Amino acid sequence: MPIPSKFDLPQGTLDLLILRVVALGPIHGYAIAQRIQMISKDALQIQQGSLYPALHRLENKKILVAEWRPTDTGRDAKFYRLTALGRTQLRTETESWERLTEVVAMILQNPLGEAP
Amino acid sequence: MNWLQRLIRTARMEKELDAELRFHFETLVAEKMQAGQTEGEARRATRHQFGGLDQVKEDCRESRGTLWLVSILQDLRFGARILARSPGFSVTAIVVLALGIGVCTLAFSLYNIATLQSIPVRDPATVVRIQRRSPANITPGIPYASIAYYRDNAKSLSAVMETMGAPPLVLNQDEKRVSAAFVSSNYFSELGAAAATGRLFDAAHDDAASAPVCILSYRLWQQRLDGDPSIVGKSIRLGGKPATVIGVAREKFASLGADSPDLWLPLLQHSYFIAGSKPITDPDFEGLIAMWGRLAPGVTSAAAAQELLALTNQLRKIYPTVIWDHEYIVVTPGAHYLSFDDGPPILAYVGPLVFLILAIACANLGGLLLARGANRQREIQLRFDLGAGKIRVFRQLLTENLLLGLLGSVAALPLSYLVLRIVLAYTSAPSWMSALPDWRVFLFTTAMGFLAAILFGLLPTIQMVRRKKNRAFWHQVVVCAQVGASCVLIILAGLLVRATLHTLYSDPGFGYEQVLAIDPGMGEHGFAPAHAQAYLDQLQNRLRSVPGVTTVSVAMSPPLVNTMIMSTSIEVDGHRILIYPNWVGPDFFQTMRIPLLRGRTFHNGEKNAVIVSESLARQRWPGEDPVGKLWEKSNNVVIGVVGNTRAMELNNTDATEMYYPPAADNFPGMTVLVRAAGDPNTIMPTVKAIVASVDTGLYPTITPLTTGFRKNVAQAEQFTTIVSLLGSVAMFLAVVGLLGLVSYAVSQRTKEIAIRLAVGANRAEIFTSVLRRFAWPVFIGLASGVAITAGLSQILRRGLYGISGLDPISYIGAMALLIAILVAGAMLPIRRAFELDIARILQSE
Numbered sequence: 001m002p003i004p005s006k007f008d009l010p011q012g013t014l015d016l017l018i019l020r021v022v023a024l025g026p027i028h029g030y031a032i033a034q035r036i037q038m039i040s041k042d043a044l045q046i047q048q049g050s051l052y053p054a055l056h057r058l059e060n061k062k063i064l065v066a067e068w069r070p071t072d073t074g075r076d077a078k079f080y081r082l083t084a085l086g087r088t089q090l091r092t093e094t095e096s097w098e099r100l101t102e103v104v105a106m107i108l109q110n111p112l113g114e115a116p
Numbered sequence: 117m118n119w120l121q122r123l124i125r126t127a128r129m130e131k132e133l134d135a136e137l138r139f140h141f142e143t144l145v146a147e148k149m150q151a152g153q154t155e156g157e158a159r160r161a162t163r164h165q166f167g168g169l170d171q172v173k174e175d176c177r178e179s180r181g182t183l184w185l186v187s188i189l190q191d192l193r194f195g196a197r198i199l200a201r202s203p204g205f206s207v208t209a210i211v212v213l214a215l216g217i218g219v220c221t222l223a224f225s226l227y228n229i230a231t232l233q234s235i236p237v238r239d240p241a242t243v244v245r246i247q248r249r250s251p252a253n254i255t256p257g258i259p260y261a262s263i264a265y266y267r268d269n270a271k272s273l274s275a276v277m278e279t280m281g282a283p284p285l286v287l288n289q290d291e292k293r294v295s296a297a298f299v300s301s302n303y304f305s306e307l308g309a310a311a312a313t314g315r316l317f318d319a320a321h322d323d324a325a326s327a328p329v330c331i332l333s334y335r336l337w338q339q340r341l342d343g344d345p346s347i348v349g350k351s352i353r354l355g356g357k358p359a360t361v362i363g364v365a366r367e368k369f370a371s372l373g374a375d376s377p378d379l380w381l382p383l384l385q386h387s388y389f390i391a392g393s394k395p396i397t398d399p400d401f402e403g404l405i406a407m408w409g410r411l412a413p414g415v416t417s418a419a420a421a422q423e424l425l426a427l428t429n430q431l432r433k434i435y436p437t438v439i440w441d442h443e444y445i446v447v448t449p450g451a452h453y454l455s456f457d458d459g460p461p462i463l464a465y466v467g468p469l470v471f472l473i474l475a476i477a478c479a480n481l482g483g484l485l486l487a488r489g490a491n492r493q494r495e496i497q498l499r500f501d502l503g504a505g506k507i508r509v510f511r512q513l514l515t516e517n518l519l520l521g522l523l524g525s526v527a528a529l530p531l532s533y534l535v536l537r538i539v540l541a542y543t544s545a546p547s548w549m550s551a552l553p554d555w556r557v558f559l560f561t562t563a564m565g566f567l568a569a570i571l572f573g574l575l576p577t578i579q580m581v582r583r584k585k586n587r588a589f590w591h592q593v594v595v596c597a598q599v600g601a602s603c604v605l606i607i608l609a610g611l612l613v614r615a616t617l618h619t620l621y622s623d624p625g626f627g628y629e630q631v632l633a634i635d636p637g638m639g640e641h642g643f644a645p646a647h648a649q650a651y652l653d654q655l656q657n658r659l660r661s662v663p664g665v666t667t668v669s670v671a672m673s674p675p676l677v678n679t680m681i682m683s684t685s686i687e688v689d690g691h692r693i694l695i696y697p698n699w700v701g702p703d704f705f706q707t708m709r710i711p712l713l714r715g716r717t718f719h720n721g722e723k724n725a726v727i728v729s730e731s732l733a734r735q736r737w738p739g740e741d742p743v744g745k746l747w748e749k750s751n752n753v754v755i756g757v758v759g760n761t762r763a764m765e766l767n768n769t770d771a772t773e774m775y776y777p778p779a780a781d782n783f784p785g786m787t788v789l790v791r792a793a794g795d796p797n798t799i800m801p802t803v804k805a806i807v808a809s810v811d812t813g814l815y816p817t818i819t820p821l822t823t824g825f826r827k828n829v830a831q832a833e834q835f836t837t838i839v840s841l842l843g844s845v846a847m848f849l850a851v852v853g854l855l856g857l858v859s860y861a862v863s864q865r866t867k868e869i870a871i872r873l874a875v876g877a878n879r880a881e882i883f884t885s886v887l888r889r890f891a892w893p894v895f896i897g898l899a900s901g902v903a904i905t906a907g908l909s910q911i912l913r914r915g916l917y918g919i920s921g922l923d924p925i926s927y928i929g930a931m932a933l934l935i936a937i938l939v940a941g942a943m944l945p946i947r948r949a950f951e952l953d954i955a956r957i958l959q960s961e
Contacts, residue, residue: 030140
């Protein structure tokens with residue numbers, strides 16, 4: 001049984017997180033999971049079962065490209081980086097995410113029953 | 117990377133996927149060991165944390181997008197295993213499909229060869245046929261003067277070729293005549309043809325005055341001249357005229373149009389070979405010169421037609437009598453065996469029949485699959501229980517059907533190839549025609565395989581996936597469809613067989629056995645009417661004096677051996693009467709043994725008189741005496757009524773006849789008919805000698821009418837054979853299908869049958885109770901089959917039957933035959949059920 005994450009990620013959010021992490025420079029799957037977990041202060045644990053299908057999907061859509069190269073320990077790993085399309089994707093996705101959270105927050109912060 | 121590349125690289129991608137996940141795994145393990153766990157503990161914990169590795173891999177594959185293809189391959193492999201496991205079913209299914217698809221492929225191949233494929237000539241796409249039309253006229257030919265004008269002035273055509281048929285010519289002294297075609301001198305070079313030996317026509321033969329020459333076909337050279345290697349340069353006599361053989365065309369030379377003549381002659385030497393003819397010099401010449409062109413580079417047919425129309429309008433000023441009112445020019449693709457105009461009617465007849473066979477085959481397989489579905493119920497249930505989705509199972513079953521359909525196509529190809537080879541050899545088709553399937557045939561056959569898979573597979577598959585217990589309704593639909601379709605084909609076959617027998621053994625209304633027809637061919641030799649009449653009188657007089665000759669007469673359209681059939685029609689009270697007119701001498705009726713029922717026959721040289729057949733008299737003036745009446749807005753008086761004949765079209769009983777005395781214009785086209793007292797072959801030598809001596813410039817053809825009769829019958833027989841074969845295929849398929857369905861019905865009720873047998877029920881009762889549910893579908897199938905055939909037969913009637921399209925014997929016979937076969941087919945599995953071990957069956961449940 002996979003360990004359940006601390007909370008469920010909304011649909012499509014994982015892709016955005018992956019893009020954000022990959023934007024920092026070529027990185028392999030294990031490191032992506034580690035990085036997300038670290039930045040989120042252990043609040044998010046990405047399961048391999050979600051991570052790799054997402055990576056392969058993004059690669060297939062030409063948002064990511066991958067190449068094999070040695071890691072610091074000398075083992076070969078598959079390093080992902082953003083394509084030009086990926087960078088555009090990251091920008092638009094980030095904007096729409098910010099817009100969404102802003103709107104959601106606006107509604108949630110509005111005292112119930114009161115019209116603005 | 118597109119999906120194809122991804123598929124090809126599947127193996128590498130699999131390895132990479134594995135390496136990627138393993139790297140993750142090993143890194144986690146290493147991390148845990150660093151934190152102080154032993155390797156064993158670390159691995160176990162990581163494996164636990166990782167979840168199912170294979171599931172992750174599967175998800176990755178799916179997100180990669182190649183999964184559907186991979187899984188289709190999987191499905192195909194699985195399907196192949198399933199089919200291999202029940203070879204009985206698979207072989208039956210493939211044979212049934214191969215027959216259904218094979219018949220379609222064969223029909224399509226023939227259509228393909230005749231109309232879709234280009235004949236093997238140089239640059240076939242630019243070869244065009246050029247014909248003239250007007251609202252009032254259709255003719256395949258163009259006068260030579262017009263052709264010459266087009267050739268000199270048309271810029272849209274880079275070359276113009278002419279061909280012209282010729283009457284059969286006597287070769288040297290040989291009895292058997294040869295067919296010849298006159299062609300323009302550029303004919304062979306424009307078609308890119310090379311000689312098998314010697315050379316072909318060139319510009320040197322564009323001179324009417326040059327030495328007469330001919331080119332032999334490979335066939336004639338081999339069959340009649342024993343392939344004489346030194347034939348080139350030799351002189352042969354054609355219709356008594358010497359000509360030098362300058363070459364032999366190659367075996368696979370394809371001539372334009374559907375004719376493949378025995379030899380070719382230069383068109384400009386026409387009047388040398390056919391003395392007295394003037395197709396080149398006389399613009400009013402009625403003969404048929406066909407015009408062909410080669411489109412100049414980049415010119416379309418429409419543009420060429422446009423330019424030729426403009427030229428036609430200029431021509432009208434030069435030859436006002438030759439060019440019709442509103443004449444226009446039609447330019448069609450020329451490098452096909454048959455033109456597209458000829459195609460559709462044939463297709464309209466054969467297409468539906470052939471598709472009926474495919475439909476029957478599919479209905480059969482549908483039935484078989486339904487029955488098999490019952491046996492596979494457990495397997496399918498198991499798959500659902502193991503968590504397979506409906507769509508997935510549906511796709512798997514569909515893939516299986518598709519595999520069957522394609523296997524059927526694969527089996528159909530050699531089948532149709534073999535039959536096509538036999539057909540081509542049997543019909544002595546031109547030797548360039550090949551039975552080998554081309555891409556169109558491959559495409560068609562594959563498409564038929566897919567179509568069949570969908571036609572036969574969809575319903576049963578949906579049934580299986582929905583796990584409906586009650587398939588009775590679909591069974592009934594399937595039975596109904598195949599009984600109906602088989603019924604149509606069997607009745608049609610019956611009608612045709614009856615029609616052929618009718619033609620063969622019933623009285624055609626005239627006596628042909630002892631009659632010889634002598635066609636002098638005066639028209640081709642440019643005889644003037646007076647000259648022709650004198651010749652006919654002289655020939656008739658000399659023939660009458662021959663011992664053993666009873667009567668001699670002349671006719672414009674001699675029965676059975678006529679090359680052209682004329683017909684006209686009148687309208688009486690809203691319905692059309694088809695009339696075959698003929699121009700005959702006074703003794704015609706006596707010579708042909710057509711009884712004179714009322715009035716009298718013609719006097720010599722009589723004008724303004726007509727004789728009608730009894731059927732025409734009855735339809736035109738029902739219940740009245742026609743003698744003495746005026747015929748339709750003319751001053752021709754009906755002087756007599758004669759018996760009905762089926763002289764013009766043996767297989768058409770609707771026709772009526774009407775006879776005129778010959779007018780002057782008719783004489784050059786007349787044929788002489790001679791009736792012998794006994795066997796006409798005994799007077800043949802004398803007749804020949806007389807014919808040869810009356811006019812040495814003519815080479816008349818002498819044909820016994822029995823030869824013409826046999827030829828007519830042979831055509832009818834060929835068509836009947838084809839439809840009978842289709843009918844037998846349909847019947848075979850129907851039996852296979854019903855056998856499968858009844859077997860299934862019995863297998864479903866084995867327990868019930870066993871119990872009833874155990875308690876002593878009557879076998880006949882059990883029998884009827886099992887078959888009862890097939891009774892209605894069979895009945896509906898038969899009824900709709902009869903209705904469809906009755907409709908079809910009205911369309912096919914004119915061309916095909918000598919009997920009524922509703923001939924009760926054919927209908928009842930076909931239905932009785934079908935029912936008998938169906939009952940026999942149903943007996944088999946039920947009898948088997950009766951022999952079963954009752955105790956064992958009851959125990960097994």
